[in-house]
Amino acid sequence: xxxxxxxxxxxxxxxxxxxxxxxxxxxxxxxxxxxxxxxxxxxxxxxxxxxxxxxxxxxxxxxxxxxxxxxxxxxxxxxxxxxxxxxxxxxxxxxxxxxxxxxxxxxxxxxxxxxxxxxxxxxxxxxxxxxxxxxxxxxxxxxxxxxxxxxxxxxxxxxxxxxxxxxxxxxxxxxxxxxxxxxxxxxxxxxxxxxxxxxxxxxxxxxxxxxxxxxxxxxxxxxxxxxxxxxxxxxxxxxxxxxxxxxxxxxxxxxxxxxxxxxxxxxxxxxxxxxxxxxxxxxxxxx
Amino acid sequence: xxxxxxxxxxxxxxxxxxxxxxxxxxxxxxxxxxxxxxxxxxxxxxxxxxxxxxxxxxxxxxxxxxxxxxxxxxxxxxxxxxxxxxxxxxxxxxxxxxxxxxxxxxxxxxxxxxxxxxxxxxxxxxxxxxxxxxxxxxxxxxxxxxxxxxxxxxxxxxxxxxxxxxxxxxxxxxxxxxxxxxxxxxxxxxxxxxxxxxxxxxxxxxxxxxxxxxxxxxxxxxxxxxxxxxxxxxxxxxxxxxxxxxxxxxxxxxxxxxxxxxxxxxxxxx
Numbered sequence: 001x002x003x004x005x006x007x008x009x010x011x012x013x014x015x016x017x018x019x020x021x022x023x024x025x026x027x028x029x030x031x032x033x034x035x036x037x038x039x040x041x042x043x044x045x046x047x048x049x050x051x052x053x054x055x056x057x058x059x060x061x062x063x064x065x066x067x068x069x070x071x072x073x074x075x076x077x078x079x080x081x082x083x084x085x086x087x088x089x090x091x092x093x094x095x096x097x098x099x100x101x102x103x104x105x106x107x108x109x110x111x112x113x114x115x116x117x118x119x120x121x122x123x124x125x126x127x128x129x130x131x132x133x134x135x136x137x138x139x140x141x142x143x144x145x146x147x148x149x150x151x152x153x154x155x156x157x158x159x160x161x162x163x164x165x166x167x168x169x170x171x172x173x174x175x176x177x178x179x180x181x182x183x184x185x186x187x188x189x190x191x192x193x194x195x196x197x198x199x200x201x202x203x204x205x206x207x208x209x210x211x212x213x214x215x216x217x218x219x220x221x222x223x224x225x226x227x228x229x230x231x232x233x234x235x236x237x238x239x240x241x242x243x244x245x246x247x248x249x250x251x252x253x254x255x256x257x258x259x260x261x262x263x264x265x266x267x268x269x270x271x272x273x274x275x276x277x278x279x280x281x282x283x284x285x286x287x
Numbered sequence: 288x289x290x291x292x293x294x295x296x297x298x299x300x301x302x303x304x305x306x307x308x309x310x311x312x313x314x315x316x317x318x319x320x321x322x323x324x325x326x327x328x329x330x331x332x333x334x335x336x337x338x339x340x341x342x343x344x345x346x347x348x349x350x351x352x353x354x355x356x357x358x359x360x361x362x363x364x365x366x367x368x369x370x371x372x373x374x375x376x377x378x379x380x381x382x383x384x385x386x387x388x389x390x391x392x393x394x395x396x397x398x399x400x401x402x403x404x405x406x407x408x409x410x411x412x413x414x415x416x417x418x419x420x421x422x423x424x425x426x427x428x429x430x431x432x433x434x435x436x437x438x439x440x441x442x443x444x445x446x447x448x449x450x451x452x453x454x455x456x457x458x459x460x461x462x463x464x465x466x467x468x469x470x471x472x473x474x475x476x477x478x479x480x481x482x483x484x485x486x487x488x489x490x491x492x493x494x495x496x497x498x499x500x501x502x503x504x505x506x507x508x509x510x511x512x513x514x515x516x517x518x519x520x521x522x523x524x525x526x527x528x529x530x531x532x533x534x535x536x537x538x539x540x541x542x543x544x545x546x547x548x549x550x551x552x553x554x555x556x557x
């Protein structure tokens with residue numbers, strides 16, 4: 001776990017960033033300016049629990065994500081990553097605890113902020129018979145995007161989709177579909193972007209390209225990104241902070257560099273395996 | 288100038304309607320499906336009516352009753368189907384999650400589905416109504432203002448049923464898909480489409496009179512056979528529809544909340 005000092009420094013950086021950004025008139029929406037930015041993290045999860053009948057899918061987790069940060073959510077199958085993301089999005093009601101996104105309590109106040117979030121997951125699809133342009137038009141309208149046609153063209157250009165913009169989504173390759181799903185997730189230039197396995201089932205070249213686009217978006221928009229992934233190299237490359245979950249709990253939470261040092265490992269994959277196989281605590285205890 | 292909440296809501300409803308229109312435009316099989324079955328029904332009942340009319344003086348005098356009944360039943364059934372199938376399209380395409388995390392509110396989603404039910408009904412019923420004129424000399428529009436009242440009552444019932452089915456689908460996933468295709472058929476014998484309520488056993492009549500379409504079909508027969516518009520029946524039907532529609536919306540919201548709690552919105556499979 002990160003030390004108190006690290007957390008203090010991070011809190012200070014967040015405060016400073018919030019102070020600076022609160023003076024910037026630039027691209028911010030009215031509701032965003034109204035939000036008291038000094039003390040509000042982009043995502044704040046507190047003692048969150050989700051119980052399905054007899055299964056505790058999420059078991060009392062807490063974390064806060066600074067605005068503009070990019071965080072990896074790691075964990076094996078059934079660790080509770082998707083359940084956590086679903087509660088952050090307001091798709092799932094917590095059994096207890098709370099989730100606040102951009103200051104709004106989820107799911108109760110979700111409509112205050114849903115237009116400022118977006119999500120991409122390989123487990124969701126876009127209507128196959130509609131063309132890429134039609135799909136983006138529909139979601140652009142749902143998110144009340146201004147200058148929608150220009151936005152679609154700019155996204156198509158940025159994500160290299162011009163050649164298949166008018167092709168039905170069902171006729172695209174897996175890599176092209178991922179780009180379209182990413183375009184849908186970016187259509188409203190979200191302040192908070194949640195990604196569940198954004199590069200699953202992609203070839204290494206396309207996956208690398210997608211990571212590049214995500215990095216670019218995060219830098220240019222100063223968006224908060226939470227990325228659930230099994231791909232350790234991806235998390236290592238993109239994330240400044242990693243939260244590792246196991247059986248619904250947070251097993252570790254630190255920067256990738258600190259995790260590597262503390263676990264005495266060279267890659268996050270090795271750290272992940274240590275945590276997954278319960279060797280993390282043993283190693284720390286031995287030290 | 289900031290856009291008002293109402294304008295934004297209307298824009299989102301329009302976006303969803305546009306989404307379904309794009310879908311219909313992209314698929315001629317979907318369009319054909321809207322017309323095919325109502326046309327088959329029309330011909331079966333139309334020719335049956337011709338045959339009976341040739342052999343019965345009573346039916347010869349009240350020609351058009353069966354055809355009107357089958358067209359009215361199609362308004363009821365296709366209205367519900369148009370609502371439910373539009374929703375099912377989201378489940379089939381695994382798009383529901385995308386919609387649920389968007390600013391689209393449930394009431395806007397339901398409004399878009401109601402509009403689509405009307406559009407799909409118009410695509411299916413207008414050609415069939417013209418076929419009824421061409422083949423059997425029966426003009427549904429000849430019912431005049433009464434048709435509008437009948438239509439409004441039937442479509443309200445179809446939406447109420449569609450809303451409940453949508454809620455069950457949200458809560459239980461695709462395992463409940465069959466409800467969308469079959470639930471309305473439970474009403475078929477009880478709402479007395481082709482025969483008067485008096486034919487039913489007394490205890491079943493109580494159930495029949497608790498269903499708004501029964502009043503419409505009785506009203507339709509009164510109009511065609513006795514040339515009498517039964518405003519009393521229509522008012523009772525409206526009152527019942529108001530009650531059932533409110534109940535359906537409450538059930539839908541409860542099922543949606545239950546789905547949000549059970550995690551059903553995360554998956555759209557069985």
